[in-house]
Amino acid sequence: MVRFENVGLRYGLGPEVLRDLSFRIEPHSFQFLTGPSGAGKTSLLRLLFLSLRPTRGLITLFDHDVATLDKDALAVLRRRIGIVFQDFRLLDHMSTYENVSLPLRVLGREEESYRHEVEELLHWVGLGERMTALPPVLSGGEKQRAAIARAVIARPQLLLADEPTGNVDPNLAKRLLRLFIELNKSGTSVVIATHDIGLMDQYDARRLVLHEGRIHVYD
Template structure:
């Protein structure tokens, strides 16, 4: 599904931020990506979604070399990846229902073909009664769960979550982790970037990808 081979990333003439990164993500797998602040977790995520290009090395996703993809191919590949951003990135002028439905709307699907899907997904993340609320009146935890629902509505093959529990209390963090575990068990590969060791300890079946000093270390 996803392979990094000797990937390095350098900004300008400075030292490499990431160097000689090698790992493989299998379908239906679950992994935590961790490391100290500034280690490059978000940078690695941006390489996966092709918001950045590596300075050297090979990134292969869904059987394709990302360096060889056209703009149209990049867009099509990104539609197979769900992303939960740390800052939610909900649109305040849209209701939760509209925010979650937005990826399908952009694809040109008629609302009649996805309305039931959106409502069911909002119920699954515990927001069924908030479908017509606007983000401005929601708590941080509700916004996070809405962002998760939006990332999942396209049924991605790979889900990336950048510090998804960083703005919620421990009880809600456990609930959010359970949502990701259920998603993983249904067939989606999951990568969660986090510095929360207590969160990682709650799912011992997950691999740990640890970034330190620009290098990636893997713990099965």
């Protein structure tokens, strides 16, 4: 599904923040992405989401060489990826329900075909009473859950989550991890960036560890 070969990334004329990254993410796989603060986890997720292009090296995603794709082709590929950003990126003029259902609208589905599905997921993540609320009145944890629901609602082939449990209590964190695990069982490859060692130790999953710009893989 994803292949990195000797990938490097630098911003402007600065030093490389990621270098010589070579690894694969297989279909139906589940992995944690970890490393110290500033190691480049968010930059790597942005490469995976195609919002950044590498400075050097080869990235192959869904059998496409990313370097050969134009903006329209990249946009089509992104529809196969779900992502949870640290800053949530909810649309302030849309309700919680509308934000979560947006990926399905982009895919051209009629509301009557997905309304129950969206409402059920919002109840599951504890937002059943907040469906009509706008993002500015949601708490940080509520925004986090809405962003997660939006990322998984279309059952993407690849799910990327940047510190998805950082704003919720431990019990809800486990509940959200179960959601990711069930999504993985249904066929989605999952990459969760986290610095929470205790959380990772609860699951037998592959680890991608970033250290000083390089990646180490522990199966």
